[in-house]
Amino acid sequence: MLPTMADVQAAAVRIQPWIHRTPVMTSISLDALSGAQLWFKCENLQKAGAFKARGATNAVLQLSPEAAARGVATHSSGNHGAALALAASRRGIPSYVVMPENASEVKRRAVLNYGGKVITCAPNLASREETLAQVLQETGAVFIPPYNHPHVIAGQGTAALELLEEVPELDVVIAPVGGGGLLSGTALVVHSLRPAAQTWGAEPALANDAFLSLQNGRIMPVQSTQTIADGLRSSLGEMTFAMIQQYVPKVLTVSEEDIIRAMRLLWERMKIVVEPSGALPLAAVLTHPEEVKGRRLGLILSGGNVDLDHLPWVTK
């Protein structure tokens, strides 16, 4: 069953003691550059460095004591794994994260630091599913998927709820779209609280499956995982697609070059560390000026987990 606005509101109360209420920042210089008025919801400053802490915490807190005792499991090469490990450790239960053997050391360490167990699989879908099935069978843990789950989606929606509480009169809210958990939760909230506003997705042109799915009226799996925005390499799920179809009129796509430029601008002008996936909304604004001119936009900066040794613009 798809999550409702009431689910998001309940999630906000439930997770409040466990997550940060992240700041909403503005930048005169980025306003000038974009020709619009921008409010940045800084989920890069969220616990574990991404909005994923919201959905994972909401899902873990809704498990019955009996189910929780057996622990939680997921597959992730990124932020959801760390967020789930953190949420599980706060509840005092075990967590198991299936990660491909080529996952970055930084992401592996994040899971381990939060007390999660990492189970390595081969970097393909078959191995991932097989390994996860085995973990679930051996441990009895509950599978918490990264996005296609009503508790996860409701949790992700709480970021937009906070944003609209602080800046009610927005014309558009833009969120990056990978699997669609953040975008669908955001769109549900914006549609419910401010029907006059729209929610748009921002997506790498190299992984434009959400754009194509909307166009074709069915889920189009992502064809390439080459984008630098490593949080946005997933295809939509059935729930997230249904919600995006209903509430999201537009997905803007951007080039790799524009993602890197936007990321760097956020670091330079706003003095915050944003990962490539988190820079998508600003990249969309800067490369589609005709869509945003003179409007009031909320941009969700989804995360800040970057390998500081390998920055895309550093050449010397």
Next chain:
Amino acid sequence: MLPTMADVQAAAVRIQPWIHRTPVMTSISLDALSGAQLWFKCENLQKAGAFKARGATNAVLQLSPEAAARGVATHSSGNHGAALALAASRRGIPSYVVMPENASEVKRRAVLNYGGKVITCAPNLASREETLAQVLQETGAVFIPPYNHPHVIAGQGTAALELLEEVPELDVVIAPVGGGGLLSGTALVVHSLRPAAQTWGAEPALANDAFLSLQNGRIMPVQSTQTIADGLRSSLGEMTFAMIQQYVPKVLTVSEEDIIRAMRLLWERMKIVVEPSGALPLAAVLTHPEEVKGRRLGLILSGGNVDLDHLPWVTK
């Protein structure tokens, strides 16, 4: 005349419409690493990227209309020049910043972006003073020095005022020390509002003139400008030294390696961009654990202006 606490309080009211009230952030992981409780006052998120906006704005706003009309001038190779240009542009008056010809392009552009005029001098004291004198004579502008001025010091103290309003029960507040404007203003505020707390300076071992000045009871000029902390290469002024002698019992020094490590930790764990000078307080905490264990510390992250093309830890 030295500034008083009343001057700081008046400054806070005067500059409030023109500056950011910057957030105070915390980090569980840096608390664990330090063995102390840390509150970070994020002046890297201040307008123009540094606390300098406070003092420059306070000084510019106190000029009489007649004096202001002729403009303001200063010498600076860094953040004070940009802050003064910004403050002047807000008041609609001209600003002149004398910069050495080897100043970084990033810093030059910052002054120009805020509408300041840049006057280039040779990179030595004699040329700087001569060039500034000429500018003052030709324009009639008012000289606003980077730190040794009561209005500037009172303005810088407003950061600590905000910090103590939010976190009153601190044991120690640590600020970086270059010319001493931030440290002396901070110490005045902490001494006045929370006499039980101490204010400490944090200084590069390579530019330990404040440490030596306190030890010797007189201003010892800085001997080397080799530290990566480019905001901390100045010697103390008479006013800032008098106040530091009175209110600051301790200056902790740190190595270049420790500055870079602390800077990187701030980026990685807190997802914020902090310049080398701004990382000094955390570097001091991490390298002097015996001084801080179990205590409640306020750390002033003074600025976030970094050349993103040249990061000290990036080697590939």
